[in-house]
Amino acid sequence: LLSKPTKSRQRRLKDDACCRCGQTTNRFSTGILPVLPPKLEYISHEALVKWIKHRRDNEAKLHNRCRVTGKEQDAVVEQIRDSFDADLLYVFCELQLNVDFADVTEGKLIAEIKHIVDSGKNKVLPEIKELFKSDLKINLTESDVNARVIDYFKCFKTIVADNGLAECFGGEHG
Numbered sequence: 001l002l003s004k005p006t007k008s009r010q011r012r013l014k015d016d017a018c019c020r021c022g023q024t025t026n027r028f029s030t031g032i033l034p035v036l037p038p039k040l041e042y043i044s045h046e047a048l049v050k051w052i053k054h055r056r057d058n059e060a061k062l063h064n065r066c067r068v069t070g071k072e073q074d075a076v077v078e079q080i081r082d083s084f085d086a087d088l089l090y091v092f093c094e095l096q097l098n099v100d101f102a103d104v105t106e107g108k109l110i111a112e113i114k115h116i117v118d119s120g121k122n123k124v125l126p127e128i129k130e131l132f133k134s135d136l137k138i139n140l141t142e143s144d145v146n147a148r149v150i151d152y153f154k155c156f157k158t159i160v161a162d163n164g165l166a167e168c169f170g171g172e173h174g
Contacts, residue, residue, distance in 0.1 A: 036058075037055065037058050037077075037078040037083055038051050038054035038055050038058060038083065039083055039084075039085065040080075040083045040084045040085065040088065041085045041088060042088070043088065043092060043096075043116070045116060045117065045164055048113055048116055048117050049117055049161060049162055049164075051083075052113070052117060052161075055083070059073075059077060062076055062077055079106055080106055080109045080110060080113070081104065081106060081109060084109075089101065089104075096112060097109075097112060116164075117161070117164060117166070118164060118165075118166035118167045119164055119167050126163055126165075128165070128168075131159065131163060132156075132159065135155070135159050136152075136155055136156055136159060137152075137155065138151075138152045139151055139152075
């Protein structure tokens with residue numbers, strides 16, 4: 001007769017199950033889960049800003065993992081072309097880039113994504129004074145002046161990136 005597994009046995013069985021496919025794994029494995037890259041399924045300004053943040057985080061995790069495993073990072077980082085939803089990439093190449101789907105390069109995709117993100121939503125600038133007045137704050141409770149200044153500029157950079165203001169603050173006079 002089969003008896004009901006004890007709580008510790010249930011926990012071990014749960015720990016042995018792979019979180020994605022339900023297959024069992026070796027409990028004594030390295031414990032390294034795959035780092036899945038973010039997928040690009042929409043081309044709006046907000047979606048691209050979010051995707052870039054996720055991709056940057058993903059690449060940092062991959063960099064750390066490659067240091068541990070000894071693999072080349074270029075061999076495991078997914079190309080931007082492969083991050084796109086296939087139908088979206090086809091339409092994006094045809095309508096936005098005016099190139100054939102098969103001829104698009106990583107450089108062209110990177111340049112266009114950077115242009116979209118840096119140029120502002122619908123090429124309309126938000127009310128910059130109000131934006132910075134409401135969102136840009138310095139933490140005066142922080143006693144470490146260097147940490148306070150770095151946090152301030154980090155906040156500034158986030159506001160600029162999230163609102164597509166990079167082209168406004170770039171160049172000689174930015």
